[in-house]
Amino acid sequence: MSKSIIVVGAGAWGGWTAFHLQKAGFKVTLVDKNGPGNPLSGSGGKTRIIRMAYGGSQVYTDLTAKSFELWEKYALQWNDRLYHQKGALWMFNGINPAYAELSIPLMKARGFRLDPLDLQNLAIEYPEINLADITSAYWEPKVAYLEASRACGVVAQKFKEAGGNYLEAEVTGIDFEKENISALRLKDGLTLQADEYVFACGPWLTKLVPTLKDYIYASRQEVYYFEAPDHYKDLPIWLEFRKDDQMFYGIPDHFGQGFKFAYDERTWSLDPDKDDRAITNEILDKMRAILINRFPALKESVVLKHHTCVYENSLDGDFIIDRIPKATNGLFLAGSSGHGFKMGPAIGQLITHHLTGKTAIPNEFLLNRFSQGIDRKSQFEV
Numbered sequence: 376m377s378k379s380i381i382v383v384g385a386g387a388w389g390g391w392t393a394f395h396l397q398k399a400g401f402k403v404t405l406v407d408k409n410g411p412g413n414p415l416s417g418s419g420g421k422t423r424i425i426r427m428a429y430g431g432s433q434v435y436t437d438l439t440a441k442s443f444e445l446w447e448k449y450a451l452q453w454n455d456r457l458y459h460q461k462g463a464l465w466m467f468n469g470i471n472p473a474y475a476e477l478s479i480p481l482m483k484a485r486g487f488r489l490d491p492l493d494l495q496n497l498a499i500e501y502p503e504i505n506l507a508d509i510t511s512a513y514w515e516p517k518v519a520y521l522e523a524s525r526a527c528g529v530v531a532q533k534f535k536e537a538g539g540n541y542l543e544a545e546v547t548g549i550d551f552e553k554e555n556i557s558a559l560r561l562k563d564g565l566t567l568q569a570d571e572y573v574f575a576c577g578p579w580l581t582k583l584v585p586t587l588k589d590y591i592y593a594s595r596q597e598v599y600y601f602e603a604p605d606h607y608k609d610l611p612i613w614l615e616f617r618k619d620d621q622m623f624y625g626i627p628d629h630f631g632q633g634f635k636f637a638y639d640e641r642t643w644s645l646d647p648d649k650d651d652r653a654i655t656n657e658i659l660d661k662m663r664a665i666l667i668n669r670f671p672a673l674k675e676s677v678v679l680k681h682h683t684c685v686y687e688n689s690l691d692g693d694f695i696i697d698r699i700p701k702a703t704n705g706l707f708l709a710g711s712s713g714h715g716f717k718m719g720p721a722i723g724q725l726i727t728h729h730l731t732g733k734t735a736i737p738n739e740f741l742l743n744r745f746s747q748g749i750d751r752k753s754q755f756e757v
């Protein structure tokens with residue numbers, strides 16, 4: 376008889392994990408309290424970027440290459456355009472572009488490109504972009520944007536079509552018996568039981584497993600959609616790197632809903648249940664100044680739309696995938712740290728291979744790395 380598995384959380388990671396596990400022959404139940412890719416979750420919102428450049432990291436380069444392959448494969452198989460290739464402009468503002476340079480050989484080995492650009496030619500090609508303070512730039516042709524929330528819904532639907540059981544319910548507690556999880560308690564008083572459990576709860580994980588609070592924190596990520604002239608939709612996806620590990624990015628062509636602009640800083644904390652999600656003027660003022668410096672013609676642009684989203688960060692910016700403390704039959708997937716969406720398909724496959732005994736979880740993702748001391752950094756530090 377096939378093993379039963381409960382996956383808690385139908386965001387990018389839990390949804391793809393449930394889908395791959397179901398396809399591998401497990402009897403899977405996927406549980407989410409608010410629905411796949413809901414607006415409060417880390418996977419909520421319209422779009423996410425998939426890019427291949429990952430500094431000198433082999434483990435992320437491998438996972439991203441696998442993710443590109445799987446997004447393309449399923450978009451084709453399902454005949455659903457979840458994946459929009461646009462190319463991206465990487466810009467470095469007064470800092471060493473080591474992150475880009477280290478990416479090039481690893482990408483090349485996988486058949487991907489990141490090409491250095493001539494700034495004078497770039498200024499001619501994109502007169503809308505002020506390049507005065509940009510010291511180097513690169514072009515990554517395969518970068519695409521993924522439809523975020525919608526993709527989570529599609530993956531959950533495909534999971535159900537493959538025979539998976541989806542349940543909208545809130546898990547409020549975990550029962551343990553000896554070294555095992557024996558059941559999950561639901562808000563409505565019912566319990567759920569399975570042979571194995573996978574927790575992909577994003578920023579809510581620490582509410583179920585409080586000991587993980589030492590390694591995970593949630594941050595407030597505000598996303599703005601500015602009004603822009605119609606031809607701005609022809610600009611590429613762009614990323615700007617500044618000193619002090621600051622990164623800003625935008626998706627100009629955004630389904631006619633404005634010029635998407637956001638930051639990667641994790642300075643502002645967010646309780647995903649309690650905190651207000653309205654615009655923070657302090658953040659908007661900072662963002663507007665950065666936007667106007669880069670795109671001077673957007674000086675008078677108004678914010679058409681706004682979304683406060685949440686990053687679930689590990690202390691060192693790397694994913695954490697490990698056994699639930701004191702449970703041999705529970706895995707948790709955490710610390711997606713603002714760069715996990717693109718990896719959904721590859722993470723789902725990795726967990727499935729792990730639970731079928733084919734692959735170990737990479738050492739880079741295990742919790743015991745923190746016993747060597749914590750190197751606080753973001754995804755873009757090399």
Ligand SMILES: Cc1cc2nc3c(=O)[nH]c(=O)nc-3n(C[C@H](O)[C@H](O)[C@H](O)COP(=O)(O)OP(=O)(O)OC[C@H]3O[C@@H](n4cnc5c(N)ncnc54)[C@H](O)[C@@H]3O)c2cc1C
Nearest residue numbers: 384386387388408417418424546577579684711715716717
């Ligand atoms: C503004 C922003 C921009 C980003 N940009 C990118 C990008 O360009 N590229 C990229 O790759 N990544 C990006 N990311 C990161 C990426 O979106 C996240 O890493 C990823 O979506 C996290 O997915 P997840 O499945 O781990 O968590 P989530 O999407 O948060 O899913 C967790 C799910 O678990 C459910 N849940 C939690 N607790 C319970 C419970 N007790 N019972 C039942 N259900 C529960 C929740 O309802 C939720 O649906 C961005 C994130 C943000 C916020």
